[in-house]
Amino acid sequence: xxxxxxxxxxxxxxxxxxxxxxxxxxxxxxxxxxxxxxxxxxxxxxxxxxxxxxxxxxxxxxx
Amino acid sequence: xxxxxxxxxxxxxxxxxxxxxxxxxxxxxxxxxxxxxxxxxxxxxxxxxxxxxxxxxxxxxxxxxxxxxxxxxxxxxxxxxxxxxxxxxxxxxxxxxxxxxxxxxxxxxxxxxxxxxxxxxxxxxxxxxxxxxxxxxxxxxxxxxxxxxxxxxxxxxxxxxxxxxxxxxxxxxxxxxxxxxxxxxxxxxxxxxxxxxxxxxxxxxxxxxxxxxxxxxxxxxxxxxxxxxxxxxxxxxxxxxxxxxxxxxxxxxxxxxxxxxxxxxxxxxxxxxxxxxxxx
Numbered sequence: 537x538x539x540x541x542x543x544x545x546x547x548x549x550x551x552x553x554x555x556x557x558x559x560x561x562x563x564x565x566x567x568x569x570x571x572x573x574x575x576x577x578x579x580x581x582x583x584x585x586x587x588x589x590x591x592x593x594x595x596x597x598x599x
Numbered sequence: 600x601x602x603x604x605x606x607x608x609x610x611x612x613x614x615x616x617x618x619x620x621x622x623x624x625x626x627x628x629x630x631x632x633x634x635x636x637x638x639x640x641x642x643x644x645x646x647x648x649x650x651x652x653x654x655x656x657x658x659x660x661x662x663x664x665x666x667x668x669x670x671x672x673x674x675x676x677x678x679x680x681x682x683x684x685x686x687x688x689x690x691x692x693x694x695x696x697x698x699x700x701x702x703x704x705x706x707x708x709x710x711x712x713x714x715x716x717x718x719x720x721x722x723x724x725x726x727x728x729x730x731x732x733x734x735x736x737x738x739x740x741x742x743x744x745x746x747x748x749x750x751x752x753x754x755x756x757x758x759x760x761x762x763x764x765x766x767x768x769x770x771x772x773x774x775x776x777x778x779x780x781x782x783x784x785x786x787x788x789x790x791x792x793x794x795x796x797x798x799x800x801x802x803x804x805x806x807x808x809x810x811x812x813x814x815x816x817x818x819x820x821x822x823x824x825x826x827x828x829x830x831x832x833x834x835x836x837x838x839x840x841x842x843x844x845x846x847x848x849x850x851x852x853x854x855x856x857x858x859x860x861x862x863x864x865x866x867x868x869x870x871x872x873x874x875x876x877x878x879x
Contacts, residue, residue, distance in 0.1 A: 573830060573841050576769065584844060586830045589856065593863050 570594065611751035612785060615696065615792075619646060622691045623794045625684050636680060640672035643687060652690040652878075657683065659876030661869060681732040688736060689877060696746055701753035703760035708834040709746060710879035711870065713739050715833040718873065719824035719866040720817075726858050727815055730798075734820050737802035740795070741821050744786025744803070745770075769842055771807055783807055809848040819848040831863065833870050 570591055577584040617623075621642045628634035644650050650671050657668045657678060668674045675683045699706060720738030724731040748756040755778055763773035774781040787804030795803075802821040809818045822845060828834075829841040854862070 569832070573832060573839055575767075576840055577843060580843075582843075584841065585849060586826060586841065586844065586859075589859055589863070590830050593860055596860075 612747050612789060613792075615747060615751060615789060618688075618691050618695055618793045619649060621646065621649075622688055625687065626794055626796060629681060629684055634680065636675050637672070639680070640670070640675060643671045648694065649687065649690055652694070653683070653686045655878075656686045656690065656876045659872060661873045661876060662686075685732055685736055689739060692740065692743075693877065693879060696750050699746070699749035699753055701749040702757045703764075704745075704749040704753070704756055705834075705836070706749075707879070708836055709742065709749070710877070711874055712828055712834040713742060714873050714877065714879070715828035715831060715866055715870050716741055716821065716824045718869045719827050719862060720820050722862045722865050723820045723824055723852060723854065724817075726854060726862065727820070727852065729815065729817070729820065733796070733798050734817055734824075736795075737799045737817050737821050738824050740786070740790060740799060741803055741806050741825060742782055742786065743789055744782030744784065747785060747789050748782060764838060767838070767840075769840060771842070781807075807842065809845050811847065812851060815848075815851040815853070819851050822848045823852050823854075827863065827866065831867055833867065 570587065571578060573590075574584050574587045577587070621639070624642070625634070625639060628639070643653070653671065654668055654674065656662075657674045658664070658666055662678055662682070664677055668677060671683070674686070678686075693710075717735045717738035720734040721731045724734035745756065759770065759773040759777045762768070762777055763770050766773070771781050771783075783804050783806065787800055790800045790803050798817045802817045805818045806821045806825055809816070809822045812819065826841055826844045829839060832839055
C-alpha cells in the first residue's frame with residue numbers, strides 16, 4: 537500500500553475552510569472528529585494514507 | 600507569546616539524574632550479547648524499587664503470564680532477557696525523571712501516547728520481521744525530550760503549549776518558534792547521555808524527519824507509529840492533531856491494508872492494560 541505526495545484537486549471529504557481553520561478551543565462534533573484530527577493535512581489539500589483507513593476501521597467498530 | 604526564538608539553556612536538562620547503573624550495564628551487555636543472566640538478576644534484585652516495579656509490569660496480562668513471575672531471575676527465564684530489559688528500562692525511566700509540574704502538560708496523556716507508539720512500533724516491527732524490542736523501547740521513549748522539558752524547563756514547555764493552542768500549529772513548530780530547538784534534539788541528547796543504543800537515539804532524534812534509507816528502519820517505524828497513535832486519538836487530547844506522514848518512510852514500511860488495520864486494532868486493544876501495569 538503506497539502513496540504519492542498527491543494533492544487533492546477536489547478534496548471531497550475535506551471539512552469546509554471554516555471548519556478546518558476553527559480555533560483549537562472549538563470542539564468539533566463527534567462525527568467530525570476524524571476530519572479534526574487530520575486538519576493539518578486537509579488544510580494543505582493533501583492526502584494522508586491513514587485517514588481513509590481510520591474511517592474504515594471506525595466504521596467496522598460501529599458495525 | 601515570544602516573538603524571537605530564545606537560546607535554549609540545557610543546563611537544567613543536564614541535571615536530570617542518570618539512569619541506574621544496572622540499566623546502563625544491561626543495555627551495553629545486550630548489545631554485546633555476552634551477558635550473564637545470573638549477574639544481571641542479582642544486581643537488579645538489589646534495587647528493591649526497580650525490581651518491584653519490574654515484577655509488577657512483568658505480571659500484567661500484556662506479557663501473557665499474569666501473576667506467575669515472582670523474581671527477576673524467573674522473569675528473565677519466562678519472558679527472555681530482552682523483554683525484561685525493556686521492562687526494567689521503562690521502570691527506570693519513569694523513576695528517573697522527577698514528576699513535572701508544568702502548566703498545560705498532562706503527564707497521563709503523555710504516557711498514554713508513548714505507550715501507544717511503543718505498542719504500535721512493536722506491532723509494525725513484527726509485521727516487518729525487524730527487532731520488536733528495540734522498536735518498542737524507541738517508541739516508548741520517542742518524546743523523551745518533551746518529558747525532560749516538562750520536568751526541567753516547565754516554563755519553556757508551557758510557552759510552547761500555549762503557542763500551539765493559540766495558533767493551532769504542530770507542537771514541533773511551536774517548540775522551534777519558542778525554544779529555538781525542539782523535543783527531538785533535546786531527547787536525543789538525554790538518550791545519548793543515558794547510553795541508549797544508536798537505533799533508539801536515532802529514532803528519538805529523527806522520528807519527525809526520517810532520513811532517506813534503502814530499507815525500513817526503526818526511525819521509519821516510530822515515525823509511522825507516532826502518526827497511527829495520534830490518529831487513534833488514544834491520549835484524549837481535545838487539540839490532538841495527526842502529524843504529516845513522510846511518504847517515503849511509509850512506502851519503505853510497505854504495510855498492506857490488512858496489516859495496517861490489524862495493527863490499529865491490536866494497538867488500541869493493548870494500551871489500557873500496559874498503562875495500568877506501568878501505573879502511568
